[in-house]
Amino acid sequence: MTPAPRVPEGLSARVPAEQREPGLDRDGVRLLVSRGTEVSHHAFGELPGLLRAGDLLVVNTSPTLAAAVDGSVGHTRVVVHFSTRGDDARWAVEVREPDGRGTTRARACVDKGTVVRLPGGGRLVAEEPLSPRGDRLWWARVSGAEVTALLREHGRPIRYAYTDRDQPLCAYQTVFALPVPDGTGSAEMPSAARPFTARLVTELVSRGVQFAPVTLHTGVASAESHEPPYPERFSVPGESARLINAARAAGRRVVAVGTTAVRAVESAAGADGVVRPRAGWTDLVVTPERGVRVVDGLLTGLHEPEASHLLMLEAVAGRAAIDRGYDAAVRGRYLWHEFGDVHLLLR
Numbered sequence: 001m002t003p004a005p006r007v008p009e010g011l012s013a014r015v016p017a018e019q020r021e022p023g024l025d026r027d028g029v030r031l032l033v034s035r036g037t038e039v040s041h042h043a044f045g046e047l048p049g050l051l052r053a054g055d056l057l058v059v060n061t062s063p064t065l066a067a068a069v070d071g072s073v074g075h076t077r078v079v080v081h082f083s084t085r086g087d088d089a090r091w092a093v094e095v096r097e098p099d100g101r102g103t104t105r106a107r108a109c110v111d112k113g114t115v116v117r118l119p120g121g122g123r124l125v126a127e128e129p130l131s132p133r134g135d136r137l138w139w140a141r142v143s144g145a146e147v148t149a150l151l152r153e154h155g156r157p158i159r160y161a162y163t164d165r166d167q168p169l170c171a172y173q174t175v176f177a178l179p180v181p182d183g184t185g186s187a188e189m190p191s192a193a194r195p196f197t198a199r200l201v202t203e204l205v206s207r208g209v210q211f212a213p214v215t216l217h218t219g220v221a222s223a224e225s226h227e228p229p230y231p232e233r234f235s236v237p238g239e240s241a242r243l244i245n246a247a248r249a250a251g252r253r254v255v256a257v258g259t260t261a262v263r264a265v266e267s268a269a270g271a272d273g274v275v276r277p278r279a280g281w282t283d284l285v286v287t288p289e290r291g292v293r294v295v296d297g298l299l300t301g302l303h304e305p306e307a308s309h310l311l312m313l314e315a316v317a318g319r320a321a322i323d324r325g326y327d328a329a330v331r332g333r334y335l336w337h338e339f340g341d342v343h344l345l346l347r
Contacts, residue, residue, distance in 0.1 A: 053208030
């Protein structure tokens with residue numbers, strides 16, 4: 001597809017909505033709505049009036065982890081981003097360097113056997129690259145510390161350079177986040193759901209909108225090179241599969257809240273479009289060629305032109321709708337990234 005216009009200077013959301021103006025809550029963001037190539041502009045609080053009774057929202061319940069931990073390689077300070085826990089108790093990690101501004105930059109060299117000293121006597125050893133596509137993420141083994149306890153005691157949310165300052169972990173939790181028994185979760189917030197508040201969810205339910213929870217634990221994004229997504233752990237429970245199939249059979253709309261929800265539910269759908277309970281790992285990359293089998297719409301943030309997520313958006317809504325919507329977002333001065341405005345795409 002034609003790349004969306006580059007994000008102009010000044011359109012990155014640098015702090016959460018509730019910190020931008022007195023009296024604002026999380027839902028104090030803007031909502032761009034694309035119905036095909038028709039674009040309209042709204043406040044996010046208008047969402048209940050834009051959906052119909054019987055619409056089904058698929059939401060990701062994965063909690064966000066305090067996934068960034070300081071460490072050292074020899075005498076060099078580094079920051080470890082814990083991405084995903086594997087089935088063998090290893091973790092996929094990215095080792096980065098502090099940039100002096102509270103964020104990090106990519107580290108040029110991590111090799112097999114690289115040792116990172118962690119707080120509290122922990123020791124991380126890089127064992128092998130996660131993917132033959134590159135060596136940004138490594139499978140690593142941690143000794144001397146239990147990783148989820150390490151993150152609770154010494155971790156902080158991953159922060160990127162377009163933000164002004166560190167935020168508490170609660171700023172990165174969505175209203176749908178649920179604790180996971182093994183302490184795992186998402187390295188980065190499933191941010192499309194961030195503007196939802198308990199009050200707004202209550203209003204949606206009172207208007208007949210339904211919710212189907214799924215789980216997909218997001219890994220560490222590629223901030224510099226925008227690689228395709230790596231395999232991630234997901235779960236679609238039986239009751240959610242039933243709700244989705246019933247909505248589709250009745251001709252009601254299934255709208256995913258976030259690209260993570262799309263990836264989870266489409267990973268559980270057969271070629272016949274029927275969603276079955278599933279849990280495990282998904283390596284699905286949703287493209288226009290593959291298409292979508294389940295979702296009729298998508299509520300999502302605004303993605304950078306290089307982001308692989310744009311292919312998913314095109315699969316849901318079509319290239320013309322994405323091009324028209326992103327042009328309107330730039331002209332309308334919408335805000336990008338996890339604390340920014342959101343885009344509702346409907347077929």
